[in-house]
Amino acid sequence: MMNLNPVLTIALPLILAFTKIMYRRIANLFLIVGSLINIFVVMFLKEGQYLMGGYRPPFGIILQVDTYALYSLLVLNVLFAALMLLVTKKAENLTSSSLIALAALNGLILTGDLFNLFVFLEIATIAALILVSSIKKYHQAFNYMVAGAIGSTFYLLGLGLLYKQYGTLNMARMHELMAASPSGSAVAVILIFIGLAVEIKLMPFSSWAAGVLKNADEWIGPMIGAIYGGVMMIVVGRLFTDIFVMDAKVRLMLSLLTLITLVGGEAAAFQSRKVREVLLYSGVAQAGLEALLILNGYPAIGFILVLSNMTAKYVMFLLAGYMAEEAGGDDFDRLTGVFRSNPVHGFAFTVAGLSLAGLPLFFGFIVKLNLLYNLMLSHSYWLPALILSASLVEGIYMLRMILGLWRLPEGHRGGLQVRILGSSHRRKYAVYTISMVLSLALILFGLAPDNALSIARRARGADTDGKPLVLITMKGGIGQ
Amino acid sequence: MIAYQSIGTALGMALFAWLMQTGLSGVDRKITARIQKRRGPVWYQNFRDVFKLLNKRSVTHGWIFDLGLLIALAGAIGTAMFMPMAGIIPLQGYDNFFMITYLAALGVFGRALSAGASGNPLAAIGVMRGLTQNIGYKLPYMVLVIVLINYYKTSSISGIAALQQVQGWSVLKMPLGVLVAFISLHGMLGKKPFDTYLAPSEVASGPMVEFGGKYLGLLNIAHEIAVFVEISLFVNLFLGGGATLAEFLLKYMAVYLLSSCLGAVMGRLRVEQVVRFYYKVPIGLTILQVLLFTLLYGGVS
Amino acid sequence: MMELLSLSLLFLGIYGLVTKHHILKMIVSLNVMETGLNLFITTLGYQEGQIAPILSSQFPSSALNFVDPLPQSLVLTSIVIGVGTTAVALAYAIKIFKDHGCLDLEKIEGRL
Amino acid sequence: MNWLSLIVSLFLTGIAGYFIARIKPSLGAWIAMAASCAALLLVLLGGDALPGGPAWGLIRFEVTPLGWFFSLLIILVFSTNGIGSLAAKGRQHREPVYTMLYLFALAASLGVFAAENWLALFIFWEIAVWSSTFAIGLGNGRKGSVSYFGMSLLGSLMMLFAILAMGSAYQTFQIREALTTALQNPGPALMVFILMLGSSMVKLGIMPFHIWMPPAYTEAPDEFAPALAGGLSKLGAFTAFLVSAYLPISGFMGGSWRVKGLPALSYGLVLLASASIVFGTLMAIRQEDAKKLLAYSSAANGGYIIIGILMGTSMSVSGALVHLLAHALATTTAFSVLAVIVRQTGTSRMDALGGLAHRMPLTFLAFLTAILSLVGLPPMLGFVSKWLILQSLASQGLFLPAAAVVFGSIGSMLYAFRILSTVFLGQLKPRHRALQESSPGVLLSLAILSGATMGLGVYPSGLIQYTAKIEASLGMSETVQTAGLSIRGINGNLNALLIMGAFLIGMVIAGAIFFKAPRSRKVDLMDTYTAGEFIYSPELYHYGTQFAAPFERIYEKLPSISRVYAALASLTDDLGNLVKYLFFSPMPSRTALWISVVTILLIWGEVL
Numbered sequence A: 001m002m003n004l005n006p007v008l009t010i011a012l013p014l015i016l017a018f019t020k021i022m023y024r025r026i027a028n029l030f031l032i033v034g035s036l037i038n039i040f041v042v043m044f045l046k047e048g049q050y051l052m053g054g055y056r057p058p059f060g061i062i063l064q065v066d067t068y069a070l071y072s073l074l075v076l077n078v079l080f081a082a083l084m085l086l087v088t089k090k091a092e093n094l095t096s097s098s099l100i101a102l103a104a105l106n107g108l109i110l111t112g113d114l115f116n117l118f119v120f121l122e123i124a125t126i127a128a129l130i131l132v133s134s135i136k137k138y139h140q141a142f143n144y145m146v147a148g149a150i151g152s153t154f155y156l157l158g159l160g161l162l163y164k165q166y167g168t169l170n171m172a173r174m175h176e177l178m179a180a181s182p183s184g185s186a187v188a189v190i191l192i193f194i195g196l197a198v199e200i201k202l203m204p205f206s207s208w209a210a211g212v213l214k215n216a217d218e219w220i221g222p223m224i225g226a227i228y229g230g231v232m233m234i235v236v237g238r239l240f241t242d243i244f245v246m247d248a249k250v251r252l253m254l255s256l257l258t259l260i261t262l263v264g265g266e267a268a269a270f271q272s273r274k275v276r277e278v279l280l281y282s283g284v285a286q287a288g289l290e291a292l293l294i295l296n297g298y299p300a301i302g303f304i305l306v307l308s309n310m311t312a313k314y315v316m317f318l319l320a321g322y323m324a325e326e327a328g329g330d331d332f333d334r335l336t337g338v339f340r341s342n343p344v345h346g347f348a349f350t351v352a353g354l355s356l357a358g359l360p361l362f363f364g365f366i367v368k369l370n371l372l373y374n375l376m377l378s379h380s381y382w383l384p385a386l387i388l389s390a391s392l393v394e395g396i397y398m399l400r401m402i403l404g405l406w407r408l409p410e411g412h413r414g415g416l417q418v419r420i421l422g423s424s425h426r427r428k429y430a431v432y433t434i435s436m437v438l439s440l441a442l443i444l445f446g447l448a449p450d451n452a453l454s455i456a457r458r459a460r461g462a463d464t465d466g467k468p469l470v471l472i473t474m475k476g477g478i479g480q
Numbered sequence B: 001m002i003a004y005q006s007i008g009t010a011l012g013m014a015l016f017a018w019l020m021q022t023g024l025s026g027v028d029r030k031i032t033a034r035i036q037k038r039r040g041p042v043w044y045q046n047f048r049d050v051f052k053l054l055n056k057r058s059v060t061h062g063w064i065f066d067l068g069l070l071i072a073l074a075g076a077i078g079t080a081m082f083m084p085m086a087g088i089i090p091l092q093g094y095d096n097f098f099m100i101t102y103l104a105a106l107g108v109f110g111r112a113l114s115a116g117a118s119g120n121p122l123a124a125i126g127v128m129r130g131l132t133q134n135i136g137y138k139l140p141y142m143v144l145v146i147v148l149i150n151y152y153k154t155s156s157i158s159g160i161a162a163l164q165q166v167q168g169w170s171v172l173k174m175p176l177g178v179l180v181a182f183i184s185l186h187g188m189l190g191k192k193p194f195d196t197y198l199a200p201s202e203v204a205s206g207p208m209v210e211f212g213g214k215y216l217g218l219l220n221i222a223h224e225i226a227v228f229v230e231i232s233l234f235v236n237l238f239l240g241g242g243a244t245l246a247e248f249l250l251k252y253m254a255v256y257l258l259s260s261c262l263g264a265v266m267g268r269l270r271v272e273q274v275v276r277f278y279y280k281v282p283i284g285l286t287i288l289q290v291l292l293f294t295l296l297y298g299g300v301s
Numbered sequence C: 001m002m003e004l005l006s007l008s009l010l011f012l013g014i015y016g017l018v019t020k021h022h023i024l025k026m027i028v029s030l031n032v033m034e035t036g037l038n039l040f041i042t043t044l045g046y047q048e049g050q051i052a053p054i055l056s057s058q059f060p061s062s063a064l065n066f067v068d069p070l071p072q073s074l075v076l077t078s079i080v081i082g083v084g085t086t087a088v089a090l091a092y093a094i095k096i097f098k099d100h101g102c103l104d105l106e107k108i109e110g111r112l
Numbered sequence D: 001m002n003w004l005s006l007i008v009s010l011f012l013t014g015i016a017g018y019f020i021a022r023i024k025p026s027l028g029a030w031i032a033m034a035a036s037c038a039a040l041l042l043v044l045l046g047g048d049a050l051p052g053g054p055a056w057g058l059i060r061f062e063v064t065p066l067g068w069f070f071s072l073l074i075i076l077v078f079s080t081n082g083i084g085s086l087a088a089k090g091r092q093h094r095e096p097v098y099t100m101l102y103l104f105a106l107a108a109s110l111g112v113f114a115a116e117n118w119l120a121l122f123i124f125w126e127i128a129v130w131s132s133t134f135a136i137g138l139g140n141g142r143k144g145s146v147s148y149f150g151m152s153l154l155g156s157l158m159m160l161f162a163i164l165a166m167g168s169a170y171q172t173f174q175i176r177e178a179l180t181t182a183l184q185n186p187g188p189a190l191m192v193f194i195l196m197l198g199s200s201m202v203k204l205g206i207m208p209f210h211i212w213m214p215p216a217y218t219e220a221p222d223e224f225a226p227a228l229a230g231g232l233s234k235l236g237a238f239t240a241f242l243v244s245a246y247l248p249i250s251g252f253m254g255g256s257w258r259v260k261g262l263p264a265l266s267y268g269l270v271l272l273a274s275a276s277i278v279f280g281t282l283m284a285i286r287q288e289d290a291k292k293l294l295a296y297s298s299a300a301n302g303g304y305i306i307i308g309i310l311m312g313t314s315m316s317v318s319g320a321l322v323h324l325l326a327h328a329l330a331t332t333t334a335f336s337v338l339a340v341i342v343r344q345t346g347t348s349r350m351d352a353l354g355g356l357a358h359r360m361p362l363t364f365l366a367f368l369t370a371i372l373s374l375v376g377l378p379p380m381l382g383f384v385s386k387w388l389i390l391q392s393l394a395s396q397g398l399f400l401p402a403a404a405v406v407f408g409s410i411g412s413m414l415y416a417f418r419i420l421s422t423v424f425l426g427q428l429k430p431r432h433r434a435l436q437e438s439s440p441g442v443l444l445s446l447a448i449l450s451g452a453t454m455g456l457g458v459y460p461s462g463l464i465q466y467t468a469k470i471e472a473s474l475g476m477s478e479t480v481q482t483a484g485l486s487i488r489g490i491n492g493n494l495n496a497l498l499i500m501g502a503f504l505i506g507m508v509i510a511g512a513i514f515f516k517a518p519r520s521r522k523v524d525l526m527d528t529y530t531a532g533e534f535i536y537s538p539e540l541y542h543y544g545t546q547f548a549a550p551f552e553r554i555y556e557k558l559p560s561i562s563r564v565y566a567a568l569a570s571l572t573d574d575l576g577n578l579v580k581y582l583f584f585s586p587m588p589s590r591t592a593l594w595i596s597v598v599t600i601l602l603i604w605g606e607v608l
Helices: A007-022 A024-043 A067-085 A089-110 A114-135 A138-166 A171-180 A186-199 A207-214 A220-243 A248-271 A275-295 A299-327 A343-357 A363-377 A382-406 A428-447 A450-459 B004-035 B045-054 B063-082 B097-117 B121-152 B157-167 B175-188 B214-238 B245-265 B271-296 C002-019 C023-044 C069-100 C105-111 D003-023 D026-049 D065-084 D096-114 D118-137 D143-170 D175-183 D186-204 D207-219 D225-246 D264-285 D290-311 D314-345 D361-375 D381-396 D399-424 D440-458 D461-473 D496-516 D549-555 D562-583 D588-607
Strands: A048-051 A062-065 A471-473 A477-479 D481-483 D486-488
Touching: A007 A024, A007 A089, A024 A067, A024 A089, A062 A067, A062 A089, A067 A089, A067 A220, A067 A299, A067 A428, A067 A450, A089 A114, A089 A220, A114 A138, A114 A220, A114 C069, A138 A171, A138 A186, A138 A207, A138 C002, A138 C023, A138 C069, A138 C105, A138 D588, A171 A220, A186 A220, A186 A248, A186 D588, A207 A220, A207 A275, A207 D588, A220 A275, A220 A299, A248 A275, A248 A382, A248 D562, A248 D588, A275 A299, A275 A382, A299 A343, A299 A363, A299 A428, A299 A450, A343 A363, A343 A382, A343 A428, A363 A382, A363 A428, A363 A450, A363 A471, A363 D118, A363 D143, A382 D118, A382 D143, B004 B045, B004 B063, B004 B214, B004 B245, B004 D496, B045 B214, B063 B097, B063 B214, B063 D496, B097 B121, B097 B157, B097 B214, B097 D361, B097 D381, B097 D399, B097 D496, B121 B157, B121 B175, B121 B271, B121 D381, B121 D399, B121 D549, B157 B214, B175 B214, B175 B245, B175 B271, B214 B245, B214 D496, B271 D549, C002 C023, C002 D588, C023 C069, C069 C105, D003 D026, D003 D096, D026 D065, D026 D096, D065 D096, D065 D225, D065 D314, D065 D440, D065 D461, D096 D118, D096 D225, D118 D143, D118 D175, D118 D225, D143 D175, D143 D186, D143 D207, D175 D186, D175 D225, D186 D207, D186 D225, D186 D264, D186 D290, D207 D225, D207 D264, D207 D290, D207 D562, D225 D290, D225 D314, D264 D290, D264 D399, D264 D549, D290 D314, D290 D381, D290 D399, D314 D361, D314 D381, D314 D440, D314 D461, D361 D381, D361 D399, D361 D440, D381 D399, D381 D440, D440 D496, D461 D481, D461 D486
Parallel strands: none
Antiparallel strands: A048 A062, A471 A477, D481 D486
């Protein structure tokens, strides 16, 4: 078997991004080929540590390919490439930024160095800012930029404090040192968490997400709402599980923040009457839940929750973007019955929504089941009760929205004549295929989730406290 | 298996019920007349009326109109066939209280069906009033009987009557309850002041507005048998039935005539008044009675 | 002392971001904030009495009397990134001005 | 043939049915009908000895007498409804996806009834919930499906919580094992019991949870309402039976104080069910829409079932099972008839109908049996179950619930007569002169349903013997007894055949007098005594609106529980608004402010 170096996943898009400038005409080709090659590279990655520039760790930059990174990369690159296939005229100017974004996101997942992470974070943010500018809501994008800049400042501040205390930037070394003497690092950890909280859309810091995603098109929605959010959460999962050591007090305070996000996000989504608003606020709430799990020692569950939400949100934002474009808006009333004339899209959207709401037959259910089960195993009943209440709210608004989109408007007999993608649309079949494949994947993993669960187990075998992970699988019931 | 003989007894019971009650209602008319200082008809006037009506041509409003009436009469006859009287128990072992109540309700429902099928809104209004009233008097009545059943550990009517012969009448155990049951009985018989659903001047005799000729005749028969069932139930459940037939009949007549006399001297209530009365007085008394009874006789464990 | 001074510069920047609604003022605040941060990180590696970590004819080998060079390199990167961010921000400012004719976010939001 | 393959093939038929119906819409209804009838045949022939089939991971089946009884009930409802809706021309029913959802709901319910473990049960339960949600959504109106789904989700999340609590505490999901283990530990047992019963109550529409029923039944496609009301809402009763059999309250609260021999908790829950009966009856009386009336009556009837289950005696449990069947048959009939009416007249408002019995006599007869069974009058099945329940209430001395049951059955006379009188009796409106008798398919399904209602009502012994078998299989020490044709009660016997005999004798006598007397002349409906008024229009001459006004006036101020839910929803809305206002401002300075505030708070908290 081939054994490819993971740096390719970062370098290749970067090189393409800059060479593209010379070949404007075939920019799209660069984008598609580049992202497809990246999938190919990811498939042939071997787990291990890769040193950059020949320095032994903890010196120099290393790239770390473990199961966690590998499957995150796989999902990220597949989703990204799928989005690139859908690229339209509008996005052609964004080829370079897209490729840079891809490189930065891959780097975020792979890197084993905290400062390197900061660099990738900044590159990703700047790429995102350029991408976001394509929706022409500049003041919203400005809001994003300010929030992002404060966030990264806080991250770097925290990192500086940590460096002062421990004298290293290597993640593995940092973990060793921190585990040995954790005291005094709390302020830095809090600062880093807040820095990243801006990116993962935790609540008091996520106003930018509302501004951007409310107006997102079929391109920005999946990119910012699903891919960026997911990758940032994976980074949080890496940092707050593998590297930082927190005492119970910090954990509690940060969990409180995530809980507020969960409750507030669900309430805001419940109140919304527009498709993309519902999606974005529910995304905020989900981010709260994911962060909560990661912080409280359930990283494996958090991991599959991130991946499953990422996929579902991707499909939904994609279709919501097209719908809003065709119908000239995305209020429920305007879109009533839109799926009647677009049953395939409707099917994909429905599956993704039901999976997100955690209904059986879909992957989301398996995740939610294991999540609650693991919480209950540690004899905590209040947290599951709270999460279930949030799911109740989520299920109601999700179904209300989906049913509204299926229902024929009063007095209409033939169905609403909004074609999500007209027959003339260039990417019609690509959208069909991608949304169908992803939603069928959600069903497939819902019916046979055991592989996905065992990957999660391999990626995040034991919890932070060393508790073994117990999973309910379809095959064998309960198992460790 | 039920012997043919007991079916014969049962049929005889139904026939006797009709004969006796029709005769008694003639007496009732006489008494009412005397109270109102009239002469009144002869005591067998009701027999005359029924035969006369049955021989008259009439109009019908369709097959449901006919069917409902048949159900009404069949329900009444079927109920009477189960009714024990003193030592005479037609269908031994099956004179279950709930069964009799529900079978009697089938007769009531048949009557309502027929009235509704007449197409006359006055009949529908009358039925509605009747059924509303029905909730008012059946509810306390049945709760009281359920208390009795719980106490005597049997729901057989003859069984309850027989136990009262030994342990004393229920009226001594639950005086308030018997008062309520009597008010309910008075309502069931459709006597004033509870005859709002018949109110001739308001709803033109309510459910009966469209009945004439043989329909009225059949309805009359059904009504008399139903009255027999209601009073017999009261006597059996609250007044200890009777050791002998004579004792039973004596109690029967006493109850019936008391009700008639009361009806003769009262005015009619308006429908709201009836409804409010029933949901205040009898139900309140019933709650009190049930509490008292449970304290005195049933153990709260 | 230097740490506190640079941190106060950082807080000054944040204060500007919280209180100002004018886009250019906000960009300036951002820059002030970043400068504060960069100064702070540089001071982290500073050690009293040590010299700049530059190999020269005078100091031909990396002996122990250098200050920590890593924070300085971090800051170098950070400055570059800061420039990028500022550029994007200014580009936004131009776009916003073209769209709305003013740079006061409060007015723009009020108009929307 | 085994249970797994039955369910899988129903699912696959559903998917195939969707694609076939896309090509030829008229075939969809036939596929739904054929598949459900085939399932009926299979379950009937296979009996409760039908093997569960191979285990497919967690999905394992095991056919128990209780599960078989429920399965038969639901397949009967689905297949008769399938036959009945063959001729339906409704738009909603013609949707290709309807066939799929219909069969999915059926297959998932069968999965629930034969599930071996709680997880499989829950998975199928949820599939049934969402497939029926979408089926309701095909109807008209937007409130029904959402409130159905919201309440169902509330119920299923309660159940999920209980399942996982058991699973995490005892490491088992096996239905019986989990519950019996829970019995040993009073703390979790109470929680599990309350949550499980709560979820059943949601499905059955017991009082605080009934709000989904009126909108869902009204807005569901006319062809789906029978399956929903008669079949799917009975899912709740199934888990209630399981839980109260394996985790009886007396088992884990035995020592605490009792009311009338029942543990205080049981008594409280029985009172709740009683309140549901009273409330449901009162609300049913004042409805103007026939479907809403039946919906509230379902809420009331759920109360009888819960009372029967909670009392836990052999007679009461048997009564609950029989009542379940009786109510399923009766509501399916009633909703099928209403579907016919709505298809022809376009309305289910009672005051807009009237006199239909003259246009559709056979349909009327079927409706009459259903209504008589709902009221609980002999010779219908509803009488048998009410008798059993009243018997056990009386012998236990539960006077308050008994009063509720009595009120429910007498009150049901009022609304039952109302629906009969205003829809089928009274004046026929001129615009309804051209109405047709139901199609043969509908009549066939109505004949099966009302035949079952009446047949089992006259000859219930076989049914009672089977409920005795169910009770034995649930591990109850005593089971209800039959002797020959009569059911042996605690303080009295019931021989339904004898009652029918007496009634028939009465009928013969009445008939003899009736036909001996002179023939009567048929007159038009308008040819009636009007007490001197002159009214020429049948529309004005029909008493249909505010039927029981004098009675309704007593409780017109009865608070509506749906207001509580509306308040909850608007509270969530307000919270959402607040969150949006506070945290989602488009101003960067607001974000910067929040970041600083939170940072200061967190660091302050850490330093402290």
